[in-house]
Amino acid sequence: MLEHGGRLRQAAITYGIPMDDWLDLSTGLAPYSWPLPSIPAEAWQRLPESDDGLEQAARDYYQAESLLPIAGSQAAIQALPALFPGRRVGLVEPCYAEHHHAWRRAGFAPLALADDEVEEVLDHIDVLVVVNPNNPTGRLFAPEQLLDWHVRLASRGGGLIVDEAFIDPTPEISLAPYTSAPGLIVLRSLGKFFGLGGARLGFVLAEQSLLVCLAEILGPWNISGPARHVGRHALADKPTQRIWREQMHTDSQRLASLLTAYGLAPQGGCALFQWIPHIRAAALHQALAEQGILTRPFDQLSALRIGLPGSEAGWRRFESALAQLSPEMRCPR
Template sequence: MLEHGGRLLRAAHEYGIPAEQWLDLSTGVSPYAWPVPPLPVSAWQRLPEDDDGLIDIARTYYGHPSLLPVAGSQSAIQALPSLRERSRVGVLDPGYAEHAHAWQRAGHKVERAAADALFARAVRYDVVVLIHPNNPGGERFELDTLLALHATLARRGGWLVVDEAFIDATPERSLCAAHALPGLIVLRSVGKFFGLAGARAGFVCAEPALLVALRERLGPWSLSGPARHVLKLALADTAWQSAQRERLHATAARLSKLLTHHGLAPDAGCAFFHWRRDDRAAALQRALARQGVLVRRFEQPHSLRFGLPGDDAAFARLDAALAGWRSIDRKQEVAP
């Protein structure tokens, strides 16, 4: 399997620091979680039922009439390639690596490329996969540009797959507003914005016929009863959602300022994380880890992704850890 953030227990073992003593900034999950209330016993005792009201609440939240609950967008990422015959697939790079991995494993011809190249060469692809905003590169696209790309693909029976796992802080930029266009598939994640990654919950927004095929592939009960119960409440809590968006944007701006202060001005990012290209990425990740701060490192290109610190104490700890690294880095620069 591919590497991802969130491997806290492995880091704790490697560096000899108990897991509870770490500041984990290795994922893009919001540090501010929707407050889950006590769950009714029936949520655990009964099999999940499709007509429990979740779909109606989700339609209102996402603004899309046709959607399918799934066990995190990852399950859809792995299943979608099996719904097409061999295709030429263009995937945004750098980006969430599971997309290219899934299409390759299913036998499709995959080309990784930057966004400009994907748009310019759209006629050569049967499927284009974008992450919006991109993870980790932070690229954002205008809705008209995305719809034009979709039209180019759909004329030949192609697909535009858009992973919107990090769009919830800026919902006005979502393609869900385009509704159920043939060949347009939008993936949404609950875990990032609501801080509920452990629920493993998400939605696929697409035309009904494709959702029927995807549901057949995934099988019944893709979401647990407890997850469905929590989602109904969280997706309907508009006051919390509004406050969450303001909080995420403010925290992301504060993180950008802190990184810039330490000579690590972000190259990109969004309301959930910031991304820094740097040839010193491996050394910096290790230096932070030795101080109990976990960040996500990428090899191509050499870079780091910083998730959001959740409070003043977390910001102070990251500040101190970066200051310690800068001191070591300066000494190495002047060493004979």
């Protein structure tokens, strides 16, 4: 099992700090609380049914013709390799590590590609996997670039898989409206922007024939009734979506400015997190953890991903922790 952010119980044990005393900036999830509806008893008591309005709410939100609800993006990441037997696969890395892990576990030898290496190898692979915006660096590819790659791959029967888990604050750059075209697969999640990671709800957007095959792999009832109920309401709640987008952009800029003021200028990020390469990233992570602030370390990249505080008290606490860092910790080099 790979390491992920949000392992708060483990951090509480490691540092001897009770869970309630932590400021968790490690997950990249929205730190606000979505105004959720009450869950009716039948959502718990009956098997989930697909005619409850969830799929239509998702089609309206994503502006996509066909989609499949899944138990978070992770379910699709693990299942998709089975639909491309014998294909040559490239992944633009560094990215969310579960992608590489899933293809290797399925028997592939995925080719790790830097951003500027895609063009030279695109005609020699069949499937390209891109995370956009990238997790953890925040690197962003323009839709026009991705659509060009898709056309070239699809012309040979290949495909482009785009993980858009962090794209909801900037829906104008999503490829969701183009997913009726063969060979284009987009993954979306309610975990990040909606802050509903515990619901384990996401969607695969693609042509219908591929979704039928994927549904056969995943089997029936892969989304719980309560998750379907909550998801339907969140996807239709446009006023809250507008408010949250504005708040995230404001808070993301505030976070970047705060980090810069203490010598930790971000080198990437998006509306939900900032990316801090640091020569002593592990020590920086530990120094903050000793103050009860959890960040997401990436040891091989020597960097931290830092999410948004969710309250004014959280912002004050984080600034106080930054102010207490030693001078060498405030120098990324």
